[in-house]
Amino acid sequence: MKICISSKGGSTTSVLDPRFGRAxxxxxxxxDTMKTEVIENSAIASGGGAGIASGQLVVDKGVEVVITGNVGPNATKVLEASNVAVFRGVPATIEENIEKYQKGLLxxxxxAVPAHFGMGSMEA
Incomplete structure (x- = not known):
């Protein structure tokens, strides 16, 4: 199963980014293999539609589960339409969030949070 975690950095030792669309x-x-792929989120600086673009990006990558802090209404629609499950991560490393997910602790x-919830703020 392919899992996507929103992150503040480009490695599994980075900390979860609580925003999805603007992670x-x-x-x-x-x-299954614990192989990782790091993707820079090009939607982070977009004026609008970040949630839709981010949601479509992870859907196109074949993701089945997203771990993040918050998801806006537009991203929620994209993810739900593709049957991607979304779980609330914790303020810890990507590795720790994967472990918690695998243990059923998330x-x-x-x-969804209100539209534009994460704009203009580094913390949502």
Whole structure:
């Protein structure tokens, strides 16, 4: 299974970015092999539509699970339409969030935050 974690940095020792659409990076992890892929989020500086672009990016990569802090309404629509499950990560490293997910310790996110929730703020 391919998992995507929003990240403030480009490695598995980086800390979770609580924003999805405007996360600095996405760390993709194959839960079977633990192989990783790092993607810089080009939507981070967009004036609008960051959630849609970010959501479509991870869907196009074949992601089945997203771990992040918050997801806006537009990203939620894209992810739900592709049956991507979204879980609330914790303020810890990407590695720690993967471990918590695998142990069933992360909460499933079922409600989007308001539109533009993460804009203009480094913390959502």
């Amino acid at each position: 600095a990076y996405f760390i993709l992890v194959d839960s 909460e499933k996110i079922s409600t």
